[in-house]
Structures are given as C-alpha cells and as structure tokens.
Amino acid sequence: MIDLHQQVAIVTGGSRGIGAATAALLAQAGADVAVIYDSNGRAARKIVARVERAGGRGIALRANVARPPDCVSVVRATRKAFGRVDILINSAGIWEYAELGRMSLRQWRKTLGVNLDGTFNMCSAVIPAMKRNKYGRIVNVSSTAAQRGEAFHAHYAASKGGVISLSKSAAQELAPFGIHVNCVAPGWVDTEMVEGVMKNSRKKNEILRSIPRGKVATAEEIAGPILFLCSRLANHIVGEVVNINGGSVLCG
Secondary structure, eight states: OOOOTTOEEEETTTTSHHHHHHHHHHHHTTOEEEEEESSOHHHHHHHHHHHHHTTOOEEEEEOOTTSHHHHHHHHHHHHHHHSOOOEEEEOOOOOOOBOTTTOOHHHHHHHHIIIIIHHHHHHHHHHHHHHHHTOEEEEEEOOTHHHHOOTTBHHHHHHHHHHHHHHHHHHHHHGGGTEEEEEEEEOSBOSGGGHHHHTOHHHHHHHHHTOTTOSOBOHHHHHHHHHHHHSGGGTTOOSOEEEESTTSOOOO
C-alpha cells in the first residue's frame, strides 16, 4: 500500500540505529536513498548495500550536519545522482552525559550543533528544491526527553525540544508549498547510542518497568511510523509529533 517508487530520500545519521533502519525501510517501499554519515563510511556502505538489495538505488555521503556547507553539498550530490529530493529524514543525533553546573559551553554547543542546528541546516538546504517541485516530506527525529526532560542530559533534551518547535513552525510555513513536516518522538530504542546503559542490568530493568509495553523499541519500530509519515497515507498529517514510546509518555 505504501509506494515510494520514483521518490528520493536523504537520511542523516543513516549509517546506524534509527537512520539505518529507516533507510532500509524506505528502499523496501521503492525509494532511492542517500545515506548520510559522519565518520563510519564502512557502516554507511553496508546500508547502501541493503538499499540496493531491496531494489532501490543508494549512495553514501559523508557530512557533518552541524556545518551548513556540508548540508548544501549533500543535497547537491543527491540531486546530481538521482535528479531530485522528495524526502528528508533528520535522524543524526548525539546523546552524551553531562551534569548541569559542570557541563561546559562546548558540550552544550556540540549537542545543539548536531541535534538542532543539524536539523535546521538540512532543512534549509533541501527546502528550495522541494519548493520548486511543490512537494516534500520532512520527518525530524525528536525524543521523549524533549517532552518530559531528562536529568544529566539537559543539552540533549533542549536540542530535541527545539526540534519539535522547529518542526511545528516549519510545518505551518511550508504546507502551502506541498511540503509536509512532521516529527517523531521515540522513547528508549535499542541502538548503539544507548548500548552502554542497556548493558547495566539494573538500569535496563528500571527502563523496562517505566514502559507499559514492557519492551525497549527496536530501530525498525521507529522506522515504521517514519515511513508512514512519508507516504500518501499521511497526506493530511502536518506539524504532528508522533509519540513512539510504548506508553511511557502519554502526551498526545
């Protein structure tokens, strides 16, 4: 029912976790995918291979999304390879421990630079092309941390709160151009980003007890709703935050 043939997607943070799962699922639906990575080119090329096995065309592009010129280059290279850009998934993100009162300005800016500035930079780079085509789907990855806060990760929560506000503002501004912007807010997801926490059995049990479903999401369980938001099944969903947390934060 979901058919993305002849559509082209850019997925930031595409070499691992939610981004990798999303790139693979978009390809299964027929899309061509540009997999954006920051450092692990080998992992990105493996995701491109998954995209191609699913029947789509794929390319791996290196970029630091905190740098606007890198984002412009990504969009230019994607259009050169595939002719257009229809979908942008802003999945690149970092999650680092830091205590308020001890957190340095450098730590604060690093997290906001990737998570919030990176989302803004990629949107800014892709919107002109989408406006010319009078069509686009942008899905930004936020977090439950944006909705309830997260101790020792204030910079992360603040950045993801900014992603929600940016998404809502962009949705209102861009919908008249046929560009629909939405957001997903995952809770705990079993990815490399949190593997250190998940190795702590006591902490993992605390997390599981906080989730009514009793399970930590897989990356594929986040990719599914993202795919839905990119499809025509979601044509009348604009500026929404889709909560994907197993019931741990009920704020819809």
